Amino acid sequence: MAASTHTVTNQPPPLVGYDVFTADRALAEAVDRHVAAEAGDAAREELSGLGRAAGSAEAQEWGAQADGNPPRLRTHDRYGHRIDEVDFHPAWHRLLDRAVSAGLVDAWGRPGGHVRRAAGFLVWTQVEAGHGCPVSMTHASVPALRTDPVLAAEWEPRLTSTVYEEGLRPASQKRGVLFGMGMTEKQGGSDVRTNTTRAEPLAQDGEYLLTGHKWFCSAPMSDGFLVSAQAAPATREGGLTCFLVPRVLEDGSRNVFRIQRLKDKLGNRSNASAEVEFEGTWARRVGEEGRGVRTITGMVAATRLDCVLGSAALMRQAVAQAIHHTAYRSAFGGLLIDKPLMRNVLADLALESEAATTLGMRLAAAYDADTEQERAFLRLAVPAAKFWVAKRCTPVVAEASECLGGNGYVEESGMPRLLRESPLNSIWEGSGNVQALDVLRALQREPSALNAFLQEVGRARGADHRLDGAIKGLLTELADLDGIEARARRLVERMALVLQGSLLVRWAPPEVSDAFCASRLGGDGGSVFGTLPHTLDLTSIVERARAVV
Known part of the structure; x- marks a missing residue:
């Protein structure tokens, strides 16, 4: 029956058919800034192609389908044989195929590789975040494997391939592979030194059999996994060690990898997170025995950077949707985007998004530089950035959802998926x-x-009195580390804000850096979004963040 009681008016068009990369000025400028001129044109072209794909109706539909059709565990086949397989919606495989073909699993071997890969990860994660887990794990496994040159030579070409092949087969028969990770156990959580999974050595040096469990195992249909276990004390050093567990053995038989159940998670619904059991599971040692924490340090840092980039991507998409909606939606006699209070909210959200993006890309550039100075900088900057940017993600997405009113609480808007x-x-x-x-x-x-770290933030000293004051306050706090644990969160928050302020003062337009320093460093902002000083150039900040179709 045709509706005759009303016509649909005053509804914004969908934000679709645009280039997610070039529409994000902060991101595009970061790539120009951090990628050498000779590689810049290729990087922009490559990222713009990915951005157009990310902004297409087709990719957006893949994201909705993958999230709306969670993976399904099949522990046995029809005859009762144990198979431990996870079935995914076809959209999941399409998303992964595009991510892998775009080089998002590899940043280790090309000029500006980390910056280009970080920008691509930030762009493509805006389509759907769940499939970013195996992408991130695969990319991050490379530094861990490089502690063993033989393993690295065997696996790295497969891990860095731009070919995605689904299905469980021996890794040697695939042109590209994905990796997962299994570190967390029931009794320990983040305290991996309390792991109880045992590793018994075999006659062949470097080979072991594992027995134990993992409470969270990421991406259980991957081709291989980095797993922590306690090497038997009778062998050399013993203690917590890193191992490579292939899903399928070279003879084509399945390794013992019993998936007990999949986690029913708040969000990240498209991705499978599993509880797994090992019982005589074949594994190869990665790195030295008893040095498991040291072996996985590089992997941890890389995945923490992806946490920063993933959070920045969610913020960016939420802010883009909020600005787009208010640019078309009228209320109380005019467009929402032109209302002073709404403009204040949008500008505040845009500041948070740009600061997160700028910081994430600076960290990626430090990976590319790979100097002693930059490695030292990353040692503090990565955990500080991961702490702060990830913490800011939820309030940003929640406030952006509110900009859409009731529409932002409806699944079809996509905002609830971002919030979860x-x-x-x-x-x-x-x-x-x-x-x-x-x-x-x-x-x-x-x-x-x-x-x-101090040298980095000091590069902007003298450019803004509020930043100078914040640096001085941070130095005062750093001078007294006695009893610091109870106030560690406040200290790390200050470090992250000072670092973001320094980067924006150096690289962002004056209206952006002025508003950030006033509200985040100068105390001229409130505890909720939308409390920026009204004298600031809020219109320019909002227009800069707008995704133009």
């Missing part, structure tokens, strides 16, 4: 307390890290 996803990165790869304590550990044990 928003807390994840604050938990994944170490909760907020873990990050804060890691910052304290670096401050106490690695003086070079603090020196590199």
